[in-house]
Structures are given as structure tokens and as C-alpha cells.
Amino acid sequence: MGIGCAAHRKPQPARTGRRRRTEGFPVIFIQDPPVGGGYTAAMIAPPEPSPWHEAxxxxxxxxxxxxxxxxxxLLLGALAAEKGLSPLEVALMSALVFAGSSQFVALDLWTTPAAWVTLGSAALLVNLRHILMGxxxxxxxxxxxxxxxxxxLLLLAxxxxxxxxxxxxxxxxxxxxFFGLGGLLYVNWVLFTTAGAVVGARFGDPAAYGFDFAFTAIFIGLIAGFRHTRGFLPTVAAAALxxxxTQAVLPGPVSIAVGAAAGVAVAAILPPRREAAA
Amino acid sequence: MSLDPATLAAILAMAAATIFTRLAGLVMPASALRHPRARAAFEAVPAAVLAALIAPTVLATGWPETVAALLTALAALRLPLLAVVAVGVVAAALLRAVAG
Known part of the structure; x- marks a missing residue:
């Protein structure tokens, strides 16, 4: 719409009807009715957008x-059902562990009866990266x-x-x-892993449709978002290599921890930024 | 709906491990971040972790994944994230089909 659009120059009818009721009342009553009173945190920081908008x-x-x-x-649920886990157990695992990669690794290692030391250690190893993230x-x-x-932090994924x-x-x-981010993914994960266990049927390999690459693509997009931070290229190159x-020598999740440590080490070794000297 | 005791123990062990790794970041002292090198290291964490996460898929799976990742990276310089994901998924599917 152009600025000179004729419709914009039409005199607008005065909008008086809705305002009349509040005339004479302090403005604060309109924004924060004293009966509500539940949003003290939002009142401490008024310039921030509403929690609902943020979520x-x-x-x-x-x-x-x-x-x-x-x-x-769905695949995880189906795999778990194949390993003999009930839908309740799958739901419980997804709700309490909520870590896709460690759940896949655990099911790969799953025995009957379940070996809790092995599975707990595997989960610890796979999620070591959470320490850095946290x-x-x-x-x-x-x-x-x-x-x-x-x-x-318990929702960290x-x-x-x-x-x-x-x-x-x-x-x-x-x-x-944050809870907008985490809440949706959490509910989604618990719901669909349980659904996979209930249906228990064979789903096609997600890799066949390029679905597995969606995660790689999301992460590439996110990495690109950090490209203006100092030492970006050496950091990413060191981490990737x-x-x-590591993956070639010791296949498994250890490569994530080693790669991340290498990237972080390179960033620390690079000459510090100029402003830090001031 | 059955709940096997051994399975429950395994789930609880896994939960304990993930709770530990998720909350460990909380006990990092704030003073540790004051040194410029420490700060540089922490600023590098997101890109480093993400790069380490995808590197085996991107570099050591096969040429379709490597090329698809390259196309995705180029798209990421210009397009919003959702379009980047679409480019990546379509590129991976097509290139894998070509590779057979």
C-alpha cells in the first residue's frame, strides 16, 4: 500500500463508543485490574513482551x-515395543529421560532384564554435552x-x-x-514415542525420505547464525575434524564431547578480543 | 500395561544420568566467565557442540550428505530456518536417490 493511497486520506469516523466507559478511571486500572493479581513477575519488568507472546x-x-x-x-516407540517395553514403560522413559539420542542408544543396548548400570552409563556418556550446553x-x-x-535446564535438549x-x-x-520451546517438544516427544509403542508397527526408515537430514539441516542453520562470533571458522573446523x-576410532557419542572440547579449546587459544585488554 | 522392576531401574538410572548432566551447568561459578579466554571459550560452545554433533553425518557418511550439507549451509546464509530445513531435506533425499 502506497503512502498516497486515497483510502488513507478519507476522514476516519471518530471511535468514541468504547472509550466512554473508562473515562475518569486511572489508567492503571485498565491495564492491571486489582482482582487478577497473578502476574507479579510480569509487573516487575513491564517493558518485556507478555509471557503468552514469549511462550x-x-x-x-x-x-x-x-x-x-x-x-x-514413532520409530523409537516401535523399537522399544520390539524390545519388550510396554507403552507405559516407553511413556515413562520419554517423560523422565527426554533425550532422543540416549534413548536410541539405550534401546540398542537393551537386554532382558534391563541392565541399569550399562544403560545409565550410556545415557551419561551420550549426554555429557549437556554439561557444556547448561x-x-x-x-x-x-x-x-x-x-x-x-x-x-531439566528440559535441555x-x-x-x-x-x-x-x-x-x-x-x-x-x-x-524457554518453556514455549521446551513444552511443545516435550509433549510431542512423550506423545509420539508412546504412540509408536502402542501401534508397534513398522514405520518406514525415516532416512529414506531425508527426514533424518532435517536435524542436520536445523543444526547447520543454527551454526550459520553464530558465524559472526569471533573465531567462528577455526572453532567449527576444529570441532568437526x-x-x-574420534568417530573413526571410537564410534559412538564420545565424538560429540571430544569435538566440542576441541572447538572450545581452539576458541580459548585464539588471541582474545581487543576490547578485553581495556 | 506392565512395569518391569528391572526396566524401571534402568529408566531411573538413565533419568539420573540426564538430570546430572543437565543440572551440572548450574554449578559453574560465575567468576569462571570473567577471564577473556574463558568467555571466548564459552561463546564458542554452541557452534562447537553443534559442529561436533553433525560432523560425522556431514563428512563421513557419503557424498550425498556432504553435498546436501554444503547446499544447506549456502541456503543458511540467505534464507530463514524453515526454508533452510526444506532445502536440506529435499537435497538429501534427491542426492541419495541419485547415489542409489
Whole structure:
């Protein structure tokens, strides 16, 4: 629409009807009715967008990952059913563990009866990267209530964490945004892994449709978002090469930890930024 | 709906492991981030972890994955994330079909 659009120059009818009721009342009564009173946190920081908006923005941001994860959730449920797990056990595992890669690894190692030491150790190894992720994202949760911070960290997953980092790079991260991210993916994961266990049928290999590559693509897009940070290329190159080299010697999740450590080490060794000297 | 005790123990062990790794980041002292090198290291965490996560798929699976990743990276310089994902998935599916 052009600025000189004739329709815009038409005199607008005066909108008086809806305002009359509030005339003479203090403005504060219109914005914060004293009867509501539930949103003290929002009142402390008035310039921030509403929690509802933040939560919705988080849910929208995680939506591509939530959709891409459905075939894998169904597959995981079906695999678990094949290993003899009941839908209740699958639901419990997804709800309490909520870590796709470690759940796939666990099912790969699953024996009957289940060996809890082996499976617990495998989960620990696969999720070592969470320590780095948590250490990186926790300081960006300064505005969270302490309980909300703990709950948010319990929802830490690759996609959620990456989206939260991306958000934190642009503006302050809010608890509502984080729970928007995490809530959708969590419900989605528990629901569809359980559905997979109930149906138990064979789903086609998600790789056949390129679905597995959705995760790689999401992560490539997110990596590209960090390309303006200092030492970006050496960091990514070191992490990738170390991960591939480790994978060749010791296949499995160890490569993630080793690769990440290599990238972080290179970033630390590179000459510090100029402003730091001041 | 059955709940086997050994399965429950395994699930709880896995849960304990993931709770530990997820909350371990909380106990990192804030003072550790004051040193410029430490800060540089922490700023590098997201890209480093993500790169390590995808590197075996991108570099050591086969040429279709490598080329698809390259196309995805090019798309990521220009397009929004959803379009980037679409480019990646379509490229991977087509190139794998070509590779047979």
C-alpha cells in the first residue's frame, strides 16, 4: 500500500463508543485490574513482551524440530515395543529421560532384564554435552525464577538449547520463551514415542525420505547464525575434524564431547578480543 | 500395561544420568566467565557442540550428505530456518536417490 493511497486520506469516523466507559478511571486500572493479581513477575519488568507472546514465539521457533521429530518418536516407540517395553514403560522413559539420542542408544543396548548400570552409563556418556550446553545457557537465564531455571535446564535438549542460544544472542531470554520451546517438544516427544509403542508397527526408515537430514539441516542453520562470533571458522573446523577423527576410532557419542572440547579449546587459544585488554 | 522392576531401574538410572548432566551447568561459578579466554571459550560452545554433533553425518557418511550439507549451509546464509530445513531435506533425499 502506497503512502498516497486515497483510502488513507478519507476522514476516519471518530471511535468514541468504547472509550466512554473508562473515562475518569486511572489508567492503571485498565491495564492491571486489582482482582487478577497473578502476574507479579510480569509487573516487575513491564517493558518485556507478555509471557503468552514469549511462550508462543518459543513454540513457533521449535515447531520445525517438533514436526521433524515425529517419525523418530514413532520409530523409537516401535523399537522399544520390539524390545519388550510396554507403552507405559516407553511413556515413562520419554517423560523422565527426554533425550532422543540416549534413548536410541539405550534401546540398542537393551537386554532382558534391563541392565541399569550399562544403560545409565550410556545415557551419561551420550549426554555429557549437556554439561557444556547448561554451563553456556545457565548464565543467560539470570531473569528466571530459581525453580524455573532448574525446570528449564531439566528440559535441555539439543534443539531447545540451540534455539534458546539463538534467542539469547538477540534479546534477553525469558522463562516463558524457554518453556514455549521446551513444552511443545516435550509433549510431542512423550506423545509420539508412546504412540509408536502402542501401534508397534513398522514405520518406514525415516532416512529414506531425508527426514533424518532435517536435524542436520536445523543444526547447520543454527551454526550459520553464530558465524559472526569471533573465531567462528577455526572453532567449527576444529570441532568437526576432532569429532570425525574420534568417530573413526571410537564410534559412538564420545565424538560429540571430544569435538566440542576441541572447538572450545581452539576458541580459548585464539588471541582474545581487543576490547578485553581495556 | 506392565512395569518391569528391572526396566524401571534402568529408566531411573538413565533419568539420573540426564538430570546430572543437565543440572551440572548450574554449578559453574560465575567468576569462571570473567577471564577473556574463558568467555571466548564459552561463546564458542554452541557452534562447537553443534559442529561436533553433525560432523560425522556431514563428512563421513557419503557424498550425498556432504553435498546436501554444503547446499544447506549456502541456503543458511540467505534464507530463514524453515526454508533452510526444506532445502536440506529435499537435497538429501534427491542426492541419495541419485547415489542409489
Amino acid at each position: 508462543r514465539a518459543g513454540a513457533v521457533a521449535i515447531l520445525p524440530a517438533a514436526v521433524a521429530v515425529v517419525p523418530f518418536a 554451563a553456556s545457557i545457565a548464565p543467560k537465564m539470570a531473569g528466571f525464577h530459581p525453580i524455573a531455571r532448574v525446570l528449564a 539439543d534443539e531447545i538449547w540451540a534455539m534458546a542460544e539463538r534467542r539469547a544472542a538477540a534479546r534477553p531470554l525469558t522463562a516463558a520463551y 576432532a569429532a570425525v577423527a
